[in-house]
Amino acid sequence: AQKITQTQPGMFVQEKEAVTLDCTYDTSDPSYGLFWYKQPSSGEMIFLIYQGSYDQQNATEGRYSLNFQKARKSANLVISASQLGDSAMYFCAMRESSYSSASKIIFGSGTRLSIRP
Amino acid sequence: EAGVAQSPRYKIIEKRQSVAFWCNPISGHATLYWYQQILGQGPKLLIQFQNNGVVDDSQLPKDRFSAERLKGVDSTLKIQPAKLEDSAVYLCASSSTTFSGGKSYEQYFGPGTRLTVT
Numbered sequence: 001a002q003k004i005t006q007t008q009p010g011m012f013v014q015e016k017e018a019v020t021l022d023c024t025y026d027t028s029d030p031s032y033g034l035f036w037y038k039q040p041s042s043g044e045m046i047f048l049i050y051q052g053s054y055d056q057q058n059a060t061e062g063r064y065s066l067n068f069q070k071a072r073k074s075a076n077l078v079i080s081a082s083q084l085g086d087s088a089m090y091f092c093a094m095r096e097s098s099y100s101s102a103s104k105i106i107f108g109s110g111t112r113l114s115i116r117p
Numbered sequence: 118e119a120g121v122a123q124s125p126r127y128k129i130i131e132k133r134q135s136v137a138f139w140c141n142p143i144s145g146h147a148t149l150y151w152y153q154q155i156l157g158q159g160p161k162l163l164i165q166f167q168n169n170g171v172v173d174d175s176q177l178p179k180d181r182f183s184a185e186r187l188k189g190v191d192s193t194l195k196i197q198p199a200k201l202e203d204s205a206v207y208l209c210a211s212s213s214t215t216f217s218g219g220k221s222y223e224q225y226f227g228p229g230t231r232l233t234v235t
Binding site: 047 | 161
């Protein structure tokens with residue numbers, strides 16, 4: 001069965017520093033997709049970045065990059081030059097059978113990131 | 118492009134009462150999801166529709182929760198009767214069934230409905 005694990009319940013980081021949020025996953029499906037979402041205190045879920053299991057390169061989106069280590073089944077989110085507005089909950093999620101629109105997505109328990117000025 | 122709409126945004130009810138939430142997905146999105154997010158936890162999938170058919174409802178407490186998606190567009194999630202442990206944010210999301218290359222059916226979320234059961 002698919003599983004997502006985020007082992008850091010909370011993190012404090014100084015503004016402008018880089019931060020890495022950990023995510024490990026478990027699946028027996030060779031085709032899967034990994035997502036990171038940001039959830040500010042207002043509650044909306046904001047999509048940040050996606051990595052497919054067959055993608056050769058690590059995904060990047062502006063200040064966000066995904067450190068994808070397939071053999072270790074980890075998909076850590078790296079935020080460069082953190083900003084005060086990055087303070088939020090961050091969720092890692094996975095979709096098995098990534099080419100099927102009917103496959104479901106499961107979420108990890110989240111990491112609360114707090115940026116110190 | 119309009120986003121996923123949900124109403125109401127907030128609802129307070131007493132236990133054993135009933136409540137209904139409404140979701141309107143992004144136009145053209147065939148897949149619709151309802152999640153329950155308890156404070157401090159990640160979202161848990163309750164039910165997933167593709168068009169007006171149910172794809173997955175394995176985690177829906179069917180003795181008290183029901184959901185429908187008539188005509189494959191809007192959806193309603195109902196709880197009857199509510200329990201204290203149903204207090205949570207109920208998130209609706211939608212996604213396209215057209216493979217978008219790198220993003221594999223990215224989900225778009227609505228603002229959620231915060232339910233408090235007293």
